[in-house]
Amino acid sequence: MVLLIGTLLSLAVAPRAEVDQAVVLFHKGVEAYQQTEYQNAVSDFESALSLGYESAELYYNLGNAYFKVNDIGKCILNYERAKKLSPGDKDISYNLQLAQLYVVDKIVVPPQHFIGRAIEVMAHTLSKNQLALILVFFHIIWVSALILRMLIRRAGVKRYAKGIFATFLVLFLFTSVIFAYRLRDDLRNRQGIILAEKIEVQSSPAGDATEVFALHQGAKVNLHGQSGDYYQISLPDGKVGWLLRSSLEII
Amino acid sequence: MKNTIRKHNFWGATTLFIFCIGISFCQAQPLSVDVSADKTTLAVNQQLMLTVDLSGEGAQSVQPPQLPDMEEFLSFLGSGGSSQNIQVINGRMSITRSFSYYYLAKKEGQFTIPSLEVLYKGNSYRSKPIQITVAGQAQQPAQSPSQPSPTDQEAASDEELYVRAIVDKRTIYQNEPVVVTFRIYTQVAVASYSITKAPDTAGFWAEEFEMQGQPQTREEVINGRKYIVADLKRTALFPASSGSKEIGPMTLTCDVRQRRSRRSRDIFDSFFDDPFFNPTVKKTISSLPVKLNVLPLPAENRPPSFSGAVGDYNLSASLDKSSVTTNEAITLRIKISGTGNINLLPNPNVAIPPDFEQYEPKVTQSIARSGATISGEKTFEYVLVPRFPGQQRIKPATFSFFNPRKKTYETLSSPQFEVNVAKGREDKIVVGAGLSKEEVRLVGQDIRFIKLSSTDLRQKGKEFYNSYLFAILLALPLLAVAVAFGSVKRQEQLAGNKAYARSRRANRLAQKQLSKARALQNEKTQKEFYAEISGALLGFAANKLDLEAAGIISDELERLLRKRNLDNDLIENYIELIRTCDYQRFAPATTGREEMSLFYQKANQAIIQLEKAL
Numbered sequence: 043m044v045l046l047i048g049t050l051l052s053l054a055v056a057p058r059a060e061v062d063q064a065v066v067l068f069h070k071g072v073e074a075y076q077q078t079e080y081q082n083a084v085s086d087f088e089s090a091l092s093l094g095y096e097s098a099e100l101y102y103n104l105g106n107a108y109f110k111v112n113d114i115g116k117c118i119l120n121y122e123r124a125k126k127l128s129p130g131d132k133d134i135s136y137n138l139q140l141a142q143l144y145v146v147d148k149i150v151v152p153p154q155h156f157i158g159r160a161i162e163v164m165a166h167t168l169s170k171n172q173l174a175l176i177l178v179f180f181h182i183i184w185v186s187a188l189i190l191r192m193l194i195r196r197a198g199v200k201r202y203a204k205g206i207f208a209t210f211l212v213l214f215l216f217t218s219v220i221f222a223y224r225l226r227d228d229l230r231n232r233q234g235i236i237l238a239e240k241i242e243v244q245s246s247p248a249g250d251a252t253e254v255f256a257l258h259q260g261a262k263v264n265l266h267g268q269s270g271d272y273y274q275i276s277l278p279d280g281k282v283g284w285l286l287r288s289s290l291e292i293i
Numbered sequence: 294m295k296n297t298i299r300k301h302n303f304w305g306a307t308t309l310f311i312f313c314i315g316i317s318f319c320q321a322q323p324l325s326v327d328v329s330a331d332k333t334t335l336a337v338n339q340q341l342m343l344t345v346d347l348s349g350e351g352a353q354s355v356q357p358p359q360l361p362d363m364e365e366f367l368s369f370l371g372s373g374g375s376s377q378n379i380q381v382i383n384g385r386m387s388i389t390r391s392f393s394y395y396y397l398a399k400k401e402g403q404f405t406i407p408s409l410e411v412l413y414k415g416n417s418y419r420s421k422p423i424q425i426t427v428a429g430q431a432q433q434p435a436q437s438p439s440q441p442s443p444t445d446q447e448a449a450s451d452e453e454l455y456v457r458a459i460v461d462k463r464t465i466y467q468n469e470p471v472v473v474t475f476r477i478y479t480q481v482a483v484a485s486y487s488i489t490k491a492p493d494t495a496g497f498w499a500e501e502f503e504m505q506g507q508p509q510t511r512e513e514v515i516n517g518r519k520y521i522v523a524d525l526k527r528t529a530l531f532p533a534s535s536g537s538k539e540i541g542p543m544t545l546t547c548d549v550r551q552r553r554s555r556r557s558r559d560i561f562d563s564f565f566d567d568p569f570f571n572p573t574v575k576k577t578i579s580s581l582p583v584k585l586n587v588l589p590l591p592a593e594n595r596p597p598s599f600s601g602a603v604g605d606y607n608l609s610a611s612l613d614k615s616s617v618t619t620n621e622a623i624t625l626r627i628k629i630s631g632t633g634n635i636n637l638l639p640n641p642n643v644a645i646p647p648d649f650e651q652y653e654p655k656v657t658q659s660i661a662r663s664g665a666t667i668s669g670e671k672t673f674e675y676v677l678v679p680r681f682p683g684q685q686r687i688k689p690a691t692f693s694f695f696n697p698r699k700k701t702y703e704t705l706s707s708p709q710f711e712v713n714v715a716k717g718r719e720d721k722i723v724v725g726a727g728l729s730k731e732e733v734r735l736v737g738q739d740i741r742f743i744k745l746s747s748t749d750l751r752q753k754g755k756e757f758y759n760s761y762l763f764a765i766l767l768a769l770p771l772l773a774v775a776v777a778f779g780s781v782k783r784q785e786q787l788a789g790n791k792a793y794a795r796s797r798r799a800n801r802l803a804q805k806q807l808s809k810a811r812a813l814q815n816e817k818t819q820k821e822f823y824a825e826i827s828g829a830l831l832g833f834a835a836n837k838l839d840l841e842a843a844g845i846i847s848d849e850l851e852r853l854l855r856k857r858n859l860d861n862d863l864i865e866n867y868i869e870l871i872r873t874c875d876y877q878r879f880a881p882a883t884t885g886r887e888e889m890s891l892f893y894q895k896a897n898q899a900i901i902q903l904e905k906a907l
Contacts, residue, residue: 064750075743090750099747106743137740146681174758178766185770189777221758240648240683256647258681 247272493541604633610707630670799836827874
C-alpha cells in the first residue's frame, strides 16, 4: 500500500527537465561545499531553491553552507525549514542546536505540562506528509477489515477481521487527532527567524514607538499578526512586541 | 568645661592656703551634713543647684560626699566647685566646706533627694532628704521672660540670655531646603557654651553649614535693649514628607559670669571680686520649636521620569569615545549641578541599550556648604562595554526635578550619543561567553557534514498532505464501506423477508403474464387471453399482499384491498377488470381484437396504478 502511495506521489512531481536541473545544481553545490567554496555552495543551493524545488537535504546543506560563511540567521532559517520537512533527522537537529549557540539572545522556554509535551513530541517527530501517509495506511486497513467482516460469513475469518478492524480504527483516530493538532499548530503558530544583525522590538507598530527589547540574528519568534510594515511577535518566555517585517523571514 | 577645671585648681589652692592658717585651731566639734537645693519647685529643662555643706571638726578631713544617683529625674551637668568658710568666734574656729553640683530637671514629677551619708571616725552623719517638685515645660525665654530670680545664684534672667531658631521661610515644598539659624541673644557675659541637646530634626535630611571658627558677634537692639548676637549653628533641612513639621528645640548650656552680690563683705570677697576670679554659673537655655508647613509636590504635569529631586539643576553629559570595537569600555559621564539636596539626588534615567554590558555607575559628589544655600554637583560615571557590533544608539538621559522657585517641574536631557561598534578580533567562542562549560565544549566541535544526495526534490508547496490524492485516499475506503454495506443489506432483505421479495417481484411477474396475454390477442385464443390477464391481475395483487394466489376470489380481494384504505375508484376498477376476465373465460362473448387490445391497456394501467398506490 505504501509503495502504491509512493508511486502516486512521484506522479505528482513536476516535469522531469526542471527537476534534473535542480538536481544538477544540488550536486554542484555539494561539490563546492566539499572544496570549501562555501560562498559558491550557497549560491548553487539557493538557485536550486529558486527553481521552485525543495527537500530536507537541500535546506540542510544550504544551512551548513550559511554556517560556514558565518550567516547564522539564514543558517538557522534553513535548518528550521529542513526540520519541518524531516523532523526526525538527527543531523538536522544536531546542527540546528549547534547553530543556536551562536544566537545572542538566550530565550528561556518555560517548561510545558507533560501531556502537552508528549503531544508536541508526537506531532513534531514526523512531517505532515509522513503523518498523512500513516493516516491513509491505517485508514485503508481498518476499512478493509470492516469490509471483510461484512462480506465473509465464515466465523473464524469474521472474528479475526473484527480484531484488526478495532485495532486499526483506534490507531486511525489517534493519528487523526495528532494530524489535526499539527495542522492547527502550523496554521496558528507561524514562526520566523530574525535575519537582521540586531533589531529593536517596539511596543507598537509605529516608527517612533518605544523599544521594548532587542533581538539578534538567528532568534526564533512566533508571529501573531501584522500591521503595515510590522509583525506582531512573541517569544516563548512571554515577551511581546512589534518589529519590521523586513528583519525576519518566515520558516 | 575648661572653665570648670580652672576653677577647681583655684579652689584647691585656696583650700590649701586656708588649711595652713587654720591647722592649729582644730577643735572637736560634731560633723554636720546639710544638703540644700536652690529651689524646690522647678520646671523641666531648668537647672537645679544642690549645695552640700559640711561643717564641724571633721569637715576638713572627710572626702567630698558621693551624691546619690538621680539620673531618672536629674541629669548631672557638672560640679560647681567647692568653697570654704572659716569663722573665728571667741577664739573658736568653725569651718564650713561647701560643694555645689548642677543638675538639669529631666521629667515632671515629685521626687526626693535622699539623705547623704558621710562617714567620719567610724560614725555616720546624715543629711535630711529634700523634696523636689518638677513642673511642666519650662517657660521659653523669648516668649515670656520670667521674672529674674531673686536668688543670687541666678546667672542671668531669661530676658538677658536666650536662643532663637530663625527660619528663612515657613511654607516650603517637600524636599525644598529651609535654612534654620540658631542665634543667641545675650546681655550678660557668656564665657563659653555647649550644645547639650541638638535640635530634633526627625523627618528632615539635615545638611549643616560650615561655621568659621568662633561665632561672629555683633550688636543688635531689640525692644530698646542692646544685645550681643551670635549665630551658633546654621542647618539646611530638607523635609522628607509633606504635612506639618516641627523643628525641635535646641538646648544650650552656657557658662555665665556671675555678678556677685555683696552680702558678706569680707576680705576674701573683695579679693575675689575681680572679674578674672568671677565664678561662672551654668544656665540652660532652649530655643522654641518651629512649626513648618510642608506642601506636597504638585501632582499635575509631573513628568514620568521624576523621582523626587527638588531644586534647580543643570545637566551635562559626555561620552569619551564614539567609535570602539566590541569589548572595549567606554564611559558615559553625566554631571548634575545646582542647588538642592545633592546627597539624595536620584540617578538620572539612562537607557543603556541591552547590547552593552553595564555596571553600576560610579558616583562622585561635592557639596558647597558655605553659601546662602546648599549647592554642589554630582557626577555619574557609567562604564559600558559593547558586546556586539553595529551602530548603537544611547538614547538621551533624562533628569526631572521640581523647581520650587518657579513652582514647576523641569526635565533636562542629555544629547543622544551614537556609538559605532566595530567587530573586535575575538572569534566565536568569545561571543558565546555566556554559555556554560558544556555548551562551550560543544561550540568547539563542528557542524555535521552535508548530505551528498537528495532523493525527493519536489516542487515547493506540493505536499502530499494537502493534495487531492490524500483526500481521495481517505474518501475512497469510506465509499467502499458504504457500497459493501448497501449490498449486504440488500442481500439480507432478499434472503430473509419472503413477503418483501414477493412484493418486489410482483410487478416483474405481472408484466411477464401481460406480455404473454398480448401474444394471445385474437378471436381464437380469446379464452386464454382473458385467463392470462386475470392471472396477472390476481397474481400481482396476491404477491403485493402476500396471499395465496390459488384460492383467491375477487370478493375476498376486494375486502382486503379496502382494508388498505385505497382509492375506491381504483379498487372497483381493478375488481371490475377481474370479474370481466372471469366472465369472458366462462361465458365468452365474442370480442374483437380492438376490444382485447383496449382491455389489455386497461389491465396494464390498473396494475401500474395499484403498484403506485400500494
